Amino acid sequence: MIPKYMIAKITNEKEAQKFICDLYFDDNLYHFASPANEIVSFKTGKPAFSEIECQLLDERVKEVFEHIEDPFTLCLALVDPKALA
Numbered sequence: 001m002i003p004k005y006m007i008a009k010i011t012n013e014k015e016a017q018k019f020i021c022d023l024y025f026d027d028n029l030y031h032f033a034s035p036a037n038e039i040v041s042f043k044t045g046k047p048a049f050s051e052i053e054c055q056l057l058d059e060r061v062k063e064v065f066e067h068i069e070d071p072f073t074l075c076l077a078l079v080d081p082k083a084l085a
Contacts, residue, residue, distance in 0.1 A: 006056040010063035019060055020071060024078040032061045032071060 005022035008015070023029040028048065030039045036057035039048040049057060064071050076083055 002050075002053060002056065006053055006060060010060055010067060013067045016064040016067040016071065017074060019064060020074050021078065024075075029075060029078065032064070032075075036061075 003022070003026060005019050005026075010016050010019055020029070030036070030048070036049050036054040037047065037051075040046065041048045047054075068074070073084070
């Protein structure tokens with residue numbers, strides 16, 4: 001089943017932030033400079049996302065950049081809060 005956060009369109013900054021947090025807490029956060037179809041699971045060595053998930057994620061990431069100038073700061077804050085200190 002595809003998570004809601006992959007399906008729901010992002011229309012504002014708060015939704016963009018929630019999308020990033022949802023990815024993080026689902027252990028699916030990845031570097032947005034890469035398309036989702038290039039992401040490989042460290043655990044399995046296989047693609048991390050299905051074809052439809054990749055399409056949805058690429059759409060959502062594009063929307064994130066429409067509402068947050070630098071989403072990488074939030075990603076880093078989640079992954080390594082000390083890096084921003």
